[in-house]
Amino acid sequence: QVPGTAPTGLTLEQYGGNHIVQDLGNGNYAFYAHLQTGSVTVKPGDQLTTGQAIGKLGNSGNTDAPHLHFHIMSTPDPLRSDGLP
Numbered sequence: 001q002v003p004g005t006a007p008t009g010l011t012l013e014q015y016g017g018n019h020i021v022q023d024l025g026n027g028n029y030a031f032y033a034h035l036q037t038g039s040v041t042v043k044p045g046d047q048l049t050t051g052q053a054i055g056k057l058g059n060s061g062n063t064d065a066p067h068l069h070f071h072i073m074s075t076p077d078p079l080r081s082d083g084l085p
Helices: 012-016
Strands: 018-025 028-035 069-073
Touching: 012 018, 012 028
Parallel strands: none
Antiparallel strands: 018 028, 028 069
């Protein structure tokens, strides 16, 4: 993906499947994607803590094998964010 552009042809649900976006503060957000259907245990506004189970590894969205997609990004919209180092 080119920085500042969004992927085309897929919705966020098709792309990331069951997912969580966590506000880390200071304009940084964490994206956890491809979680198992029905396994997400948090809701918008919840504060996450270290070691907390937030969902189960899955195969939802645009993927062909179970895995966790995780990255840090610049906005809460995974399809329109730039990844951060």
